[in-house]
Amino acid sequence: MANKICEMLDIRYPVFQGGMAWIADAHLASAVSNAGGLGIIAAMNSNGEQLREQIQKARQMTDRPFGVNLMLMSPYIEEAVKVVCEEKVPVVTTGAGNPAKYMEQLKAANVKVIPVVASVALARMMEKEGASAVIAEGCESGGHVGETTTMALVPQVADAVNIPVIAAGGIADGRGMAAAFMLGACGVQMGTAFLVADECRVHDNYKEKVIKAKDRDTIVTGKKLGHPVRALKNRMTRDFAMKEMNSVVSDDELEKMGAGTLRLAAVEGDVTNGSCMCGQIAGLVENKESCEAIIKRIYGQADVLMKDRSSLWER
Numbered sequence: 001m002a003n004k005i006c007e008m009l010d011i012r013y014p015v016f017q018g019g020m021a022w023i024a025d026a027h028l029a030s031a032v033s034n035a036g037g038l039g040i041i042a043a044m045n046s047n048g049e050q051l052r053e054q055i056q057k058a059r060q061m062t063d064r065p066f067g068v069n070l071m072l073m074s075p076y077i078e079e080a081v082k083v084v085c086e087e088k089v090p091v092v093t094t095g096a097g098n099p100a101k102y103m104e105q106l107k108a109a110n111v112k113v114i115p116v117v118a119s120v121a122l123a124r125m126m127e128k129e130g131a132s133a134v135i136a137e138g139c140e141s142g143g144h145v146g147e148t149t150t151m152a153l154v155p156q157v158a159d160a161v162n163i164p165v166i167a168a169g170g171i172a173d174g175r176g177m178a179a180a181f182m183l184g185a186c187g188v189q190m191g192t193a194f195l196v197a198d199e200c201r202v203h204d205n206y207k208e209k210v211i212k213a214k215d216r217d218t219i220v221t222g223k224k225l226g227h228p229v230r231a232l233k234n235r236m237t238r239d240f241a242m243k244e245m246n247s248v249v250s251d252d253e254l255e256k257m258g259a260g261t262l263r264l265a266a267v268e269g270d271v272t273n274g275s276c277m278c279g280q281i282a283g284l285v286e287n288k289e290s291c292e293a294i295i296k297r298i299y300g301q302a303d304v305l306m307k308d309r310s311s312l313w314e315r
Contacts, residue, residue, distance in 0.1 A: 004164045005133060005187040009091060010065050012036030013299050016166055018191025019069020019093055022266040023202045026054045030061035031199035035292035039066040040093060048079030055087045065090050072097030085109035093135060103129045118146025123157045133164040135189050140170030142192055142279040145230050158184025172281040174301020192279040198290045203269035206276055213282035225251055232276040236261055
């Protein structure tokens with residue numbers, strides 16, 4: 001498949017793997033890259049040396065391009081940017097903020113910057129700052145979410161900017177990929193679909209909960225705190241939602257309640273008291289597969305749907 005994002009990043013398939021904290025490590029990223037997509041390591045709140053270790057580990061497992069997701073709210077963001085530049089990582093995606101402060105430093109190191117955006121205004125701003133592309137992420141996605149759906153956001157962003165647009169949120173099969181192209185995107189980013197990959201080292205309890213999930217099994221919490229998060233319904237998220245509606249419960253109490261819950265689920269396997277971040281598309285994720293099988297299956301489905309519309313692949 002030849003299109004702008006594949007040519008820009010030297011990847012075979014226009015498929016990004018989401019930079020999921022506590023989940024997107026060197027093992028998952030290298031497997032996605034080896035399968036022809038763009039694997040992404042989550043920097044999350046790692047310090048510089050922890051991130052460097054993951055980057056170097058990924059290089060031992062793949063000779064294909066991979067990226068790093070920079071969480072801009074991290075207390076170690078300055079270290080993370082420095083390490084990305086020193087290690088000559090070819091591409092970064094960014095989340096939880098505006099990366100404008102670091103754009104010149106990253107671009108000077110020949111790092112392609114692809115921010116996640118939840119609005120047309122931010123997409124336009126990122127294009128002016130020199131972003132190589134943007135990821136338009138709808139509120140169907142897992143983890144931190146905006147307010148606009150993928151169906152509404154992607155075509156508006158595609159019309160507003162001249163750089164490539166990657167669609168994210170609610171995509172887990174070839175129909176979603178084909179729809180993304182029809183909306184004006186030139187690639188997709190998927191997180192939930194890769195949660196159950198054989199090479200994903202998230203706890204098996206987390207994987208099983210995703211596989212068993214249905215269409216209405218996610219919930220968004222954290223709106224009161226200003227950073228809404230989508231996760232699977234369980235005791236923790238239901239309790240959080242109830243307390244969030246209680247005016248007596250302070251923001252500090254809510255922050256403490258949520259702290260460490262993603263690690264609790266992803267690493268320790270406590271899917272009752274932990275936060276199983278997951279997108280609304282979980283109902284379509286039914287089996288554990290290798291990253292290669294996931295990418296080839298989804299691409300194959302999309303190819304069948306769009307083989308008579310080949311010009312759309314050239315977006």
